[in-house]
Amino acid sequence: MISVTGIVLITFLVIVIIFQFKRKTIVVLMILPLFFLYTQWYEQKNTSIFPPHMTDFQGAIETIPKINGKVISFQYKTSREILVVRYKMNSAAEKRSLKNLEIGTYCFLNGTLKEPEPRSHYYGMNYREFLHNKNIHWILEPSQVDTGSCVKDNKKSLISSIKIWRSKSIKQLEAHFTKNTAGLMNALVFGYREKIETETLESYQKLGLTHLLAVSGFNVGIVSYFLYLLFVRLGMVKELAYVLIAIFLPVYIILTGGESSIVRAGIMGMIALCFIVFQKKISPVVLLSIVCITMLLWNPLYAFDLGFQLSFLMTFVLITSISLYKTTSNTQLLLITSFICSLFSFPIILYHFFEFSIWSLPINIVYIPFVSLVLFPVAIVVAAVAHFIPSFLYVLKIPVQFLFEGSVSILEMVQGINGTLLLGRPSSWLFLFYFLAILYVFYEWERKDRFQLRFCIPLIIVIMLQACFPYLNPSAKVSFINVGQGDSILIELPFRKAVYLIDTGGTIAFDKEEWEVADEEYDVTKKIVLPFLKGRGIRRLDGLILSHADMDHAGGTEFILKNFPVGNLYLPENKNLGELEIEIIESAKQNRIQMSYLRKGMQWGIGNSQFVVLHPSEKNSSANNRSVVLWVKLYKTSFLLTGDIEKEAEHEIINHFSRLKADVLKIAHHGSATSTTNQFLELTEPRFAIISSGKNNIYGHPAKEVMNRLKEQKVTIYRTDENGDIIFEATKGDLKIKSVK
Template sequence: MNPRLAVLSVLFALTGVWFSKMISVTGIVLMTFLVIVIFFQLKRKTFVVLMFLPLFFFYSQWYELKNISLFPPHTTDFQGTIETIPKVNGNMISFKYKSSGELLVVRYKMNSADEKQTLKKLEIGMHCFFNGTLKDPQPQSHYYGMNYREFLHNKNIHWILEPSQVDAGSCVTDKKESLISKIKIWRNKSIKQLEAHFTQNTAGLMNALVFGYRENIETKTLESYQKLGLTHLLAVSGFNVGIVSYFLYLLFVRIGIVKELAYVLIVIFLPIYIVLTGGESSIVRAGIMGMLALCLIVFQKKINPAVLLSIVCITMLSWNPLYAFDLGFQLSFLMTFVLITSISLFKAKSNTQLLIVTSFMCSLFSFPIILYHFFEFSLWSLPINIVYIPFVSLVLFPVSIFVVAVIHFIPSAVYLLKLPVQFLFESSASILEMVQKFNGTLLLGRPSSWFFLIYFLAILYVFFEWERKDRFYLRLCIPFIFILTLQVCIPYLNPSAKVSFINVGQGDSILIELPFRKAVYLIDTGGAIPFEKEEWEEADEEYDVTKKVVLPYLKGRGIRRLDGLILSHADMDHAGGTVFLLKNFPVDTLYLPKNKNLSELETEIIETGKQKGIQMKYLRKGMELSSGNSRFLVLHPSGKNTSANNRSVVLWVNLYNTSFLLTGDIEKEAEHEIINNFWRLKADVLKVAHHGSATSTTNEFLKLAEPEFAVISSGANNIYGHPAKEVITRLKEKKVTVYRTDENGDIIFEVVKSGLKIHSVQ
């Protein structure tokens, strides 16, 4: 088969799957480009390639029609098998559970320390009976966050099961275990043995390398791998398959097995290895390619590697077209394709040169995908990869396999290995954490679909010219650097202003980007309201909405520093993430409400600001901030000693011809004060005070402001009952269009000279 024909067939198959989910202008342009290329390159065979697009388009549509739940929403009784290792975090336990042939995610909130200890005995393969309710997975509510519902849907999971009670006594080990179940149980046992003998981080890294299980790696270490572009080393992939196959081959040959039979035995083992390592898309790809390659050797057949890769890709898409939206699938196939089609660039290269070239190629080709998902790219990625690829592949991975073997065959010898192995893994993690502290991150934000396309065109140009001239010249990267520079500059050429109401649950966080990005202000950071917990209830890492939502939003927008961080007041749900943000993101000026009696949180914020050398200003009624045609007027506080909520900073913001009234958590007393002092106040958009509490948003205040739109920032199903029904009624009576973060997710008001455009996630 013609390699060009095979690769283009895959591209059209992927385009068909993509179009089944969404049709975009960028996609149509890409398809047109591919059609033109095919017509001139293949001519008579054009039809053969083109048919893959409608074929996979309609196949994906048919697959989606089948990808539905068999359970009615009111189902309450379930019996099935635990399919994944139960994860215990604080007072929550979760795992995947197969019932009636369908996968569910089970989540259960434990009620006591004794119950937690009992449920830790739950293991993969156990047969359990549950009574509970089915809940829809949470839909996407953040522009720059994961779509959890879509993530589960792509894995054929449609419900979250919340049992009313989980009784470990009702879960029994299935005596009629299948081979796959036995492999999974052995994997679970091995993972727990490593965790029992080594520190959390050492065991977590070894489990990732050997079994593809990354759940218990310490957060700092995992973040270091992610930020330095090394997460691919923690994913079991082709290199792992190669090493394991090589050692098995040496073993079989050494014990006298002929090499043809050794190949057959390795082919038989590889499916077991796929299950043993978690069955992610990257290992499935590597395993299938390994099996096909060995079969070709046995039957003395040759096939172009690009054709082999294309066959595997088409096979996996035929099994599940939703693989196309899996990040591991995308990176695994892209990197493999890049390497096997660039063999000519590896000729006459030393091992060191090969490592540098392959690291550079993989870093450059993965750049647009990494940028799309993580918004930034570490400049340390290339040098660190050059060092860590051989270190992890040739040292940490073999050591991990050796330790697993010792645990199973000579368990008493593990204690001799404990200290040197832990030193090796902990030291490697510490070095990464240290390197990460040196700022080498290129923060660009999420590229649009157009930028995503032209990045790849520029990268293809680099490698086409490199291969054609048989030598790399720095000038080949000029188009790529130009596009990168263009992405950096575009926000500063955009005349529109944007006001984003970020969905931080029960809290506030508002991002204001002035026209031409002359300045960027963040009003409040969100933050979790602390509740007293017993020691057993404390999670390994508490959810931090500023870290998980606000910071990714800033990075996703391509914002590299804040001109101002304005705190309306020092309640946890408004300012709880301030210390974290000050430590992890550049801020020029911190604006605080004038307050004589500082809370513990305010004191900590001020101390952190001083340590970071951040300028601090205190806001009070009548102060004004201006930049070009944009104006910020402080309406409150007045300096009176009132409640914490009524000391909130209230801002009137004017952008072009549109005005916003941002009210913090003020209540009716402060509203009346504003009415008396600013009796001509009007606003197009009102940020409803105190998350829609009944103590705010009086009829008099609405009559004064006369907003056309209102935004309520509140958490879904919050314990306070926000927003209050009477507030919603008042807004409807005034014919105000209401947007809510608990229903609409992130909300963006885009302000231009001619008017206002409103976007929301939902």
């Protein structure tokens, strides 16, 4: 797999080898192929032992069960491999019963094995790969989860006992504090971030503070320091104190969830303490290299974990940059440390999150000491009080919540001040140039023995190159975004002269009982469309065009209008406005966005691009038949985008446009049998057809009749439910098509 993760790992290893081993570089480089052969062998073994038809399982709950609405999920460890269990509960009583499930409980389950969903979005998470890297290959969907078939193990192992204590401590904090306060404390103390509110996580992410919520080396250092003070106060000799701390660190790794960053810090701490006890010295880089190689030998797939990459890369950079810390001022030390970490993490954050906050450096300078020296110790004290003196929590509740909620409010206020550099996902070659430019900064800094702003000129050039590249690109792109059962189409004109989004997708809400409501309802526009825009490096929409005001086409419009710059909002001309359409118009007015109404005959052009509105007409018709139908020509390639029109609207278009041709036809109404008549296909003569529909949707889209008509006309079919995101790239003499799958 060629990816940014591989580039990061190889870059890290090569830097370590060249700068640390010097004359032995060639020897070590010769060993690298052996390591890659080992990873290939490991990967071949990383397969499931279970056959797909297996239905009966017995094992123990491995992770804290997560309940979201009517769905409960957890990792389930059998004697042979780990599964992810996902179960839809049937009643409020069943939900109350299953809330009592905890880590270490043995359960007998009967159900169906399903493969994790593969990647279906260019700028989304690859869930199948994520689980594969954790040696998980199946999702088990039980027919029933009965607490009567689950028993608690009385002969718990030490590891299991620690995990159970961790789980109870997490739940105890959740029971006494607000969701956000408990979530932040659990993240800092136990490495458990599941219950932090989405807005808070986004604030930390956008301001480059996510690393503060990951238990890592600093946490290990603080805990070890306080333990050392405690043991010395108890009269222990230093050597015994070091040994006891080294013994405690594996327990601390389990307590904090065992993520790669804490494993790295914990192992380094144990080895360093052993060397101190035996009065031996070891180079920090050699120590880091030993830990890195050990972890990769244990599981080579750690290399694809973002936490592993950032943890080792940042630690290595700080260790090898020690010659730059020629200051006795703590403020200057903090400033240099924050600058180095922000600079080296910049390309990786950009690759995964597409944007970078210019407030990252000043906020890190303030929040690193605040979180490390205030929030973290307070969280530890509160967790200890919750375990030993729970009644005292009522005294701590108000001041602790004020402290944590106040810190979040400050972050949200800072985030509200526009300071985000949105560049999109850098290509592999650009990503490499970023690292070369950053290495040049540090090379010159060390060589000149002082930092000068001119060292950053190559880095600034790379940033400007990425920012300007879309405006130098002569190709046009039409992206059919996989939003499930809905539509969303992005059009980027040559040299990015304009960007149009046609429909936003939207999540259709069904009536639910109170117990079924999720903590956070899935928003397809927020989770898929917005990341697609940002991943493409788009900073503004010149036009947001709504084909019609159905929820699956326009349900995310208000979210886009509030969270993304939009120049113009285009709506179908319609005298009978529905509830959603009224809300959209009000939102556009509040956000001071200009509105235009589209009707048959309207057209506009930009450069070599042409837009013609074929529908709706003044004729009164159903909501679907009032959809905007747009004919778009980009160079020599034409696209016909049909919304949800049905055969009546198709016949009307046939009667008015007798010479209508289209190379690419967006099949109307998600492939419903009410559209895409033979006459319409014969008129348009498409080479390619796009069907935007949800996987296993309840409507049976696309209809077999439509598929048969397209096959009879020998049209090449692309489907978002099968192909994921689909991108057409048009140039003067060529048309390229690519999809995620």
